[in-house]
Amino acid sequence: MLSRRSVLKGAAIGIAGVAGLTACSGEDTAASAGGPKELVIGILAEPPSWHPAQTHVGHLLQPYQLAYDSLLLRQPDGTLKPMLATEWKYTDDAKTTLQLKLRTDVTFSDGEKFDASVVKANLENFKKANGKQVAMLENFASAEVGDASTITIKLAKADPAFEYYLSQAAGLMGSPKAITGTDIATTPVGSGPYTMVKAESVKGSQYVFTKREGYWNTSLQKWDKITLKLLIDVTARVNAIVTNQIDATLLDPNTRSQAEAAGLTLLQWPVDWNGLLLFDRGGKVCPALADVRVRQAINYAIDRESLVKNVAGGQATVTSQVFGPASGSSVEGLDKLYTFDQAKAKSLLAAAGYANGFDITIPMTPGDDVTSNYIKQMLGDVGIRVAITAVPAADYQGTIGKGTYAMARFNLFQGPTWVACNQLIVPKTLYNPFQSTNDVIAPLLEATRGAGDQVGEKGKAVNQYVTENAWFAPFYRANQLYFYNAKKLKVTEQVQMAVPSIYNYEPVA
Amino acid sequence: MLTFIGKRLASGVVALVVVACLTFVLLFTTSGNIARNIMGDQASEESVAAKAHELGLDRPLLARLGSWLWDAVHLQFGKSYFSEQQVVSAMVSRLPLTLSMVFVAIVLTALIATLLGVTAAVKRGVVDRVVQVMAVLGASIPGFIIGIVLVLVFAINLRWFPAVSKIGPTSKPSVWVASLTLPVIALVLNGIASATQQIRSAFIKQLELDYVRTLRSRGIPEREVLFRHVLRAAAPAGLTVLSLHFIGLLGGVVIIETLFALPGLGRLAVDATTQSDLPLVMGVVIYTVAIVVVVNLFVDIANGWLNPKVRVS
Numbered sequence: 001m002l003s004r005r006s007v008l009k010g011a012a013i014g015i016a017g018v019a020g021l022t023a024c025s026g027e028d029t030a031a032s033a034g035g036p037k038e039l040v041i042g043i044l045a046e047p048p049s050w051h052p053a054q055t056h057v058g059h060l061l062q063p064y065q066l067a068y069d070s071l072l073l074r075q076p077d078g079t080l081k082p083m084l085a086t087e088w089k090y091t092d093d094a095k096t097t098l099q100l101k102l103r104t105d106v107t108f109s110d111g112e113k114f115d116a117s118v119v120k121a122n123l124e125n126f127k128k129a130n131g132k133q134v135a136m137l138e139n140f141a142s143a144e145v146g147d148a149s150t151i152t153i154k155l156a157k158a159d160p161a162f163e164y165y166l167s168q169a170a171g172l173m174g175s176p177k178a179i180t181g182t183d184i185a186t187t188p189v190g191s192g193p194y195t196m197v198k199a200e201s202v203k204g205s206q207y208v209f210t211k212r213e214g215y216w217n218t219s220l221q222k223w224d225k226i227t228l229k230l231l232i233d234v235t236a237r238v239n240a241i242v243t244n245q246i247d248a249t250l251l252d253p254n255t256r257s258q259a260e261a262a263g264l265t266l267l268q269w270p271v272d273w274n275g276l277l278l279f280d281r282g283g284k285v286c287p288a289l290a291d292v293r294v295r296q297a298i299n300y301a302i303d304r305e306s307l308v309k310n311v312a313g314g315q316a317t318v319t320s321q322v323f324g325p326a327s328g329s330s331v332e333g334l335d336k337l338y339t340f341d342q343a344k345a346k347s348l349l350a351a352a353g354y355a356n357g358f359d360i361t362i363p364m365t366p367g368d369d370v371t372s373n374y375i376k377q378m379l380g381d382v383g384i385r386v387a388i389t390a391v392p393a394a395d396y397q398g399t400i401g402k403g404t405y406a407m408a409r410f411n412l413f414q415g416p417t418w419v420a421c422n423q424l425i426v427p428k429t430l431y432n433p434f435q436s437t438n439d440v441i442a443p444l445l446e447a448t449r450g451a452g453d454q455v456g457e458k459g460k461a462v463n464q465y466v467t468e469n470a471w472f473a474p475f476y477r478a479n480q481l482y483f484y485n486a487k488k489l490k491v492t493e494q495v496q497m498a499v500p501s502i503y504n505y506e507p508v509a
Numbered sequence: 510m511l512t513f514i515g516k517r518l519a520s521g522v523v524a525l526v527v528v529a530c531l532t533f534v535l536l537f538t539t540s541g542n543i544a545r546n547i548m549g550d551q552a553s554e555e556s557v558a559a560k561a562h563e564l565g566l567d568r569p570l571l572a573r574l575g576s577w578l579w580d581a582v583h584l585q586f587g588k589s590y591f592s593e594q595q596v597v598s599a600m601v602s603r604l605p606l607t608l609s610m611v612f613v614a615i616v617l618t619a620l621i622a623t624l625l626g627v628t629a630a631v632k633r634g635v636v637d638r639v640v641q642v643m644a645v646l647g648a649s650i651p652g653f654i655i656g657i658v659l660v661l662v663f664a665i666n667l668r669w670f671p672a673v674s675k676i677g678p679t680s681k682p683s684v685w686v687a688s689l690t691l692p693v694i695a696l697v698l699n700g701i702a703s704a705t706q707q708i709r710s711a712f713i714k715q716l717e718l719d720y721v722r723t724l725r726s727r728g729i730p731e732r733e734v735l736f737r738h739v740l741r742a743a744a745p746a747g748l749t750v751l752s753l754h755f756i757g758l759l760g761g762v763v764i765i766e767t768l769f770a771l772p773g774l775g776r777l778a779v780d781a782t783t784q785s786d787l788p789l790v791m792g793v794v795i796y797t798v799a800i801v802v803v804v805n806l807f808v809d810i811a812n813g814w815l816n817p818k819v820r821v822s
Contacts, residue, residue, distance in 0.1 A: 395541030
């Protein structure tokens with residue numbers, strides 16, 4: 001029989017061995033004066049492919065910015081500045097011909113030179129590749145190469161968001177030699193400030209980039225090494241940042257206090273709106289929704305303050321409009337258009353002939369049960385009887401875009417004016433499955449489309465219409481809660497983007 | 510022996526084909542609009558239809574199943590819908606981490622459960638009761654709670670171990686040990702209970718048999734009686750529960766991998782399922798069933814070696 005002494009001896013040796021090995025297991029990212037500047041960011045999602053034509057938005061734009069430049073650079077406040085394009089202008093009144101002047105001193109990491117033919121090749125490839133953001137080039141008709149530094153893009157029709165798209169996925173430029181091959185899917189080949197270190201990068205775990213020698217804009221290269229660490233679970237992210245394993249990451253209201261207690265700095269800004277999309281304005285599935293008074297009643301029945309407190313943990317701003325403040329089409333006063341007023345909701349329903357209420361079914365994804373049950377209760381209090389159907393998260397977007405449901409709850413990005421119109425309001429879009437349009441909104445949309453630089457101002461009329469006619473029932477604009485280690489770096493938020501651009505992280509001197 | 514192995518492998522292949530077909534049909538009939546999920550909300554209906562055609566999603570279900578089975582026979586499992594990474598490559602990159610974690614957890618569980626089970630069976634009395642209570646406590650606390658407590662105490666407060674995995678392709682062995690210690694402890698603590706109980710019960714039963722009295726009366730040292738004879742006879746029960754535990758770990762490890770950000774097979778399975786990345790889901794199912802078949806075969810062979818009566822039956 002094993003003696004007590006030998007068991008204890010064995011355990012002590014084992015523990016000492018593990019402790020000894022783990023003592024040499026590597027250092028955390030705490031600031032080390034005078035050493036190389038290294039940044040580790042916790043990310044929620046990894047690029048499924050590094051091909052620039054497969055670039056997405058939001059969380060998934062940031063990784064691509066490490067290796068790829070875009071034609072235009074979007075500043076933290078949303079203004080557009082030169083990047084690979086030094087100037088750009090529409091040369092016709094219809095705003096369908098956009099001429100860009102390009103840099104002549106840029107090379108890709110494989111040695112290929114950047115010029116107008118590369119822009120043409122990338123734009124055409126982007127459209128052909130049918131990636132997630134192919135809709136950005138929906139109106140792209142052709143690109144004509146003038147000389148090496150001049151390209152003219154023709155649009156099938158005016159697109160006020162086109163310049164914005166050239167600062168996003170559609171504007172990322174890959175090496176002309178690499179974009180037609182397959183290797184670029186696993187190893188990005190761009191003209192950007194950093195190159196991937198393949199030996200240290202592992203799909204599903206981390207991607208490591210180092211500063212690219214000879215990059216044309218050293219002011220954007222603030223770090224010697226950047227590691228993107230994939231941490232899908234928010235508990236893992238908060239554990240990693242409070243133990244200094246990462247320097248910056250996105251958290252949520254439930255983990256906020258733990259990060260603050262560890263002395264981390266919070267950066268917060270609104271990106272998404274959360275609320276109901278009242279799709280069925282024609283009453284096809286739910287006849288009651290055809291009446292604007294019913295849709296307005298739904299808005300009045302929602303206690304937004306309560307949702308901000310109980311669902312968003314206080315980290316949100318009440319709103320009644322789907323156009324965000326940064327879009328330029330936000331209208332003062334519309335945020336509080338629909339206050340919580342059950343009596344008014346009931347009187348509107350009665351006036352519309354629904355004094356006894358009506359029945360409606362909404363879809364719900366797993367994890368959304370709290371909000372859905374609040375909606376059910378709040379609408380039930382004014383007589384609207386809500387049934388909830390569970391829909392798998394992966395199928396949710398497709399399902400609500402099919403026109404099966406008269407209304408649905410969702411979180412949606414509050415982008416620039418025309419992006420928001422394209423996403424929610426134009427007849428042929430996923431979130432307008434019943435293709436609602438009429439003689440009032442159609443001309444307002446057309447006027448916005450052709451407004452050029454005035455798109456924000458023109459969009460106010462669209463915003464006013466859809467808000468007063470209750471096409472939606474927004475609850476609040478939720479804040480992104482981005483934490484970082486202020487002893488090591490400073491981070492600036494990026495308007496209308498889920499996480500900051502990679503250019504917005506600078507080391508503390 | 511070879512006939513035995515051949516028969517078990519053949520029945521394993523049959524099980525694999527049946528599970529694959531059932532899984533394929535269930536997944537592809539319940540997954541909604543996969544092309545829309547891939548293309549996102551901004552894509553036009555035409556783009557979505559083009560993607561569906563590119564992936565063959567507009568073909569009849571049985572035709573797709575036939576193609577998939579034909580490719581699987583040639584060990585081709587297709588590509589991820591989202592990343593276009595080959596399924597085999599994805600499995601191969603994730604399996605070592607999961608299998609090494611699960612294997613180490615099983616070995617430690619076996620060693621600790623044997624120690625505790627034998628001690629409880631031999632000493633009885635207070636020691637037996639304490640071991641049983643500890644085992645029940647370990648079983649009643651979910652693995653992810655154990656994991657969270659371990660992270661809180663040993664990673665966040667004491668900073669003895671990293672809170673999330675630091676393992677990379679060029680990591681030193683010390684990094685592997687540091688990153689896997691807490692996850693393995695979480696898996697072990699949760700799994701010791703049932704193995705300890707089984708070994709304890711089997712050991713007690715063996716101790717009551719006549720051959721043990723005979724061995725003792727012949728003056729054979731107690732250590733030899735217990736470990737060479739009694740443990741060998743009691744081992745099959747422990748092996749069986751450990752093999753079941755191993756299979757359970759392959760599925761249950763997903764929560765631990767998520768908590769510790771370990772890029773293993775469990776996380777891949779969850780990510781692929783939530784995204785409806787069906788080729789990857791099929792790959793995970795096939796690999797898991799294959800591992801289960803192989804593990805069961807090894808356990809049967811080990812049982813046969815330990816207990817000749819099993820070989821005969």
